[in-house]
Amino acid sequence: MVGLITIMMSVILVDNFVLAQFLGICPFLGVSKKLDSAVGMGAAVIFVMVLATAATWPIYQVLDGFEIGYLQTVVFILVIASLVQLVEMVLKKYVPALHKALGVYLPLITTNCAVLGVTIMNINDGLTYVESLFNALGAGIGFLLAMVLFAGVRSKLENEAGVPDCFKGVPLTLISAAILSLSFMGFSGLFQ
C-alpha cells in the first residue's frame, strides 16, 4: 500500500506529467484560461487515463505472449481512440449529466500524448496491473493540479499592459509556465 501511494504521489508532484515530463502540453496551454474548463479537462483526462491503462495493460500481456510486442504503438493508439469514442457514446446515453460535464473534452483527448504516454510508460517501467492503475490515476491528478494552478496564474495575466508587444499571448504564457515548472522542481527528491 505504501508503495502504491509513493508511486501516485511521486507522479503527481515530482515527475508531474505536464511540468516535468512535457506530456499533454497542448491542452495545458490551450484549455487553461478559465478555471472551470481547466477542471473539466483535467477530470476527463483522469477518467480516460485510468480507463486506457485498464484496457491496454492486459492487451500488452497478450501481445507479449504472442511475441509481437513491437505492435504496441499501433494497437495502443487504436484501443485508446476507440475507447474514447465508446465512452463518449455510453456516457451520452446512460449518464447524460457526466457527459455534459466531460463530453466537450473527450474528443480532444484521443490524440493527447499524455494518455498514450502513460500507457506506454507503465509497460516500459514494468509495473504490475494495480501499480499501473495507480500510476495512471496519479498522472491524471497531477495533470489536473497543473491545469488548476496554471488557470489561476493565467487569470492574473489578463491585463497585459506593460508587456512588450512581441511577448503578448503565447510567449508570455510559456514563460509563466516556466516559472510554475520551476516551483515544482522544489519537490524533487521528495520520494526515493
Place this chain on the structure above:
Amino acid sequence: MGKKMTILTKGLIKENPVLVLLLGTCPALATSTSSINGLGMGLAATAVLICSNIVIALLKNIIPDKVRIPCYIVVIAGFVTIVQLLLQAYVPSLYKSLGLFIPLIVVNCIILGRAEMFANKNSVADSALDGIGMGVGFTLALGVMGAIREFFGAGTLFGFAIYAGHIDPMGIFMLAPGGFFVYGILVAAVNHFSANGTKKKSFSCDECPLFNACTLKEDEELRVKVEQKGAEA
C-alpha cells in the same frame, strides 16, 4: 516550378510548425535538451512525416471519408514502429535518450495535421515535398532550441565543450523550466522579426489542423459550447 518551391520552403520559416503554427509542442520541449537530441527527434519525425504523406496521398481515393482519421493513424503508427525499430538497432544511444517520445510521434499533431490538411487533397509529389519542408522546419526549430539549451545549460555544442570547465553552466536550461523559457523567448523573437508584425497566436479551435475532422464539427450543440469556452483561450 515556383509553386513546388513554395510548398517546399513554406514550412521552414513562414509556416514553421513549431514556432509559428505552435504544433508539436510536447516533443519540441521534451527532446530539445541538446542539439543532437533535438536534431535526432526532428529527423525521426521527418522520416515518418514524409512516408506517411506519400502513402496517404497514394491512398486518398481508396480511404472512405468517414473513417479517414483512424486510417491515417494506422499508417502513421506503422511508420513510427519502423522508425523505432531502426533507431533501436542502429542508433541505440539516441533511442535511449529520446525514449518515450519515439512512440509518441504517433500523436504528434504536425503529422496528423499535414495528412488531413495537405496529403489527402494533393498529388504524391507535392505531398512528399510538403513532408520534407515541414519536417525540415520541425528539425530546424528543435535543433535551434536544443543548441540554445545545450549552450547555456551544459556549456557545450553538439557535445564539444565551448566554455564548459571554465565557467559553471546554468543547469536549469537543461531542465523543464528552461524548456518553457527558451520556447517562449523563441516564439517572441519570431513575433518580433516576422514581416506581418506581432500576430497574436492562440490555441483555438479554428487554428487546429484537425478542425475539419473533429467530431465537434458535426455536433453543433457541443461545438457552440467549446467555442464559448475556447473563445478566450
